[in-house]
Amino acid sequence: MLIELLTKKYPGMRLWLAQRLSAVAMAVYLTVFALLVALNQPAGYQDWLELMSPWWWRVFTLLFFISLVMHAWLGVRDVFKDYIFNLGLRAVLQVLVDVLLIVYLVWAGVILWSI
Template structure:
């Protein structure tokens, strides 16, 4: 009788690199946003409206959010795979996290692009 062990798919290097790339994208976005806001003499609602009125900032914001969601998926998936041993519960958690992240992407598109 073969005792099947449920383990990961051994894509550690790809995930490690994806974590670093998404972290770099998020860091660049946060730094650029911080520099922009610190250089503004008056900070208020008008500043935010002006900043996000162009498609460039919306696009970079969407790239930031997609990077954040993918970064979160890799991290949560790895933690769940390491610490949740029953395969059924692990699958349920993975499905719930994926559904939540998909809803966050849809919500982000609605907020940024007004769709």
């Protein structure tokens, strides 16, 4: 049943599922992050640096930001489709949002891998 819903017959279902899965990934990350902060209780810059520096945590954080960008892109796209009826304006705004999301993702990657 689920596989049938993900076919070309229902194109919006894949996007809906992608947004829900990205939300679950972000919720898992935030839960683990809250637990790590509660257990380690970082007080200063050095403590935060030690918390964020393991390679596996940086990969997990980068996956969080990829999920966040995908989730935001899908949400903003749907809002634009629902509320901006001028196709030219919608296209310009969508390109602006796309560029900003890519810049933010690259920026997060640079910050994470320069730790």
